[in-house]
Amino acid sequence: MMKWGGLGLLLITVLCACGSKKDLKQKPLIAATESKVDSLTQVIKESAKSVRESTTTLLVSADTLPNFPSIPVIKELTPEEKLMEQRRAGVNKNTDWANAIHYDNRKPNYVIIHHTSQNSTAQTVRTFQLAHTKVSSHYVIGRDGQVIQMLNDYDRAWHAGKSKWGTITDMNSVSLGIELDNNGREPFPETQINSLLVLLDTLKSKYLIPQLNFIGHADIAPTRKDDPNVNFPWKILAEKGFGVWYNEDFLPEPPTAFNPTDALKIIGYDMSNPEAAIRAFKRKFIRTEVNGVLTARDRAVLYDLYRKYY
Numbered sequence: 001m002m003k004w005g006g007l008g009l010l011l012i013t014v015l016c017a018c019g020s021k022k023d024l025k026q027k028p029l030i031a032a033t034e035s036k037v038d039s040l041t042q043v044i045k046e047s048a049k050s051v052r053e054s055t056t057t058l059l060v061s062a063d064t065l066p067n068f069p070s071i072p073v074i075k076e077l078t079p080e081e082k083l084m085e086q087r088r089a090g091v092n093k094n095t096d097w098a099n100a101i102h103y104d105n106r107k108p109n110y111v112i113i114h115h116t117s118q119n120s121t122a123q124t125v126r127t128f129q130l131a132h133t134k135v136s137s138h139y140v141i142g143r144d145g146q147v148i149q150m151l152n153d154y155d156r157a158w159h160a161g162k163s164k165w166g167t168i169t170d171m172n173s174v175s176l177g178i179e180l181d182n183n184g185r186e187p188f189p190e191t192q193i194n195s196l197l198v199l200l201d202t203l204k205s206k207y208l209i210p211q212l213n214f215i216g217h218a219d220i221a222p223t224r225k226d227d228p229n230v231n232f233p234w235k236i237l238a239e240k241g242f243g244v245w246y247n248e249d250f251l252p253e254p255p256t257a258f259n260p261t262d263a264l265k266i267i268g269y270d271m272s273n274p275e276a277a278i279r280a281f282k283r284k285f286i287r288t289e290v291n292g293v294l295t296a297r298d299r300a301v302l303y304d305l306y307r308k309y310y
């Protein structure tokens with residue numbers, strides 16, 4: 001608690017030192033006193049200051065830029081500095097400020113499963129570390145079952161891209177991304193799925209993620225994505241409590257009033273392109289004839305899922 005409180009103060013201290021303080025209209029109603037700053041905070045503050053001074057370069061005086069906030073132009077921000085900049089933007093300049101003391105990190109509430117479309121775990125790890133790719137995920141799982149974490153669960157990875165599920169249009173902000181090493185066409189080895197199930201179990205209980213919120217990338221971006229591929233064992237996942245599956249032994253006929261488009265929408269699919277959504281649905285649940293047309297059986301599967309879970 002003290003540590004994060006200290007960091008909050010540190011952020012304000014460091015960011016104000018960047019030259020924007022004079023532009024801030026609001027004043028703290030309750031100012032923290034120096035006596036409340038413990039020695040650990042002081043050490044962190046000083047080391048962060050030296051890092052900032054050694055890595056930032058003032059290229060242009062902000063005063064020479066008309067109508068521009070007086071923020072120093074920084075040649076290359078480290079990921080941590082980018083986060084600090086972003087946190088500063090989270091403080092509304094048109095309001096007064098008074099520190100609340102009860103808070104913690106926002107936590108993930110969805111898990112999005114991907115295949116990498118690459119040839120090895122090493123290649124994927126490299127992809128997520130190259131500056132120009134602008135993609136990342138929290139976890140990568142190898143064909144051999146090795147699990148590599150690449151971002152803290154509380155950080156926002158860039159794995160979902162432009163996507164939508166229900167009314168959520170920023171899936172990266174609410175989800176964890178898990179990439180399975182897979183070339184996009186091949187089956188997923190049992191060892192890899194076993195590692196995934198262990199990881200999902202941990203994440204589900206740690207963050208209380210609802211069963212319905214374990215979904216695939218193609219579900220949330222049906223016009224752009226097809227991962228995980230048709231071989232992914234959604235049924236096995238659903239049996240363990242991650243995602244949904246239907247009753248294969250008995251599929252009741254849907255009532256005549258049943259509207260598949262509405263059902264898909266209620267499940268979460270973006271129906272702005274119905275064919276793409278149906279294709280994503282069929283890739284996941286039907287797994288043969290992955291196209292944009294629902295057969296009578298497909299409709300029965302959809303109805304069973306709808307009445308069972310939604």
Ligand SMILES: [Zn+2]
Pocket residue numbers: 113114115159217225227
């Ligand atoms: Zn993906």
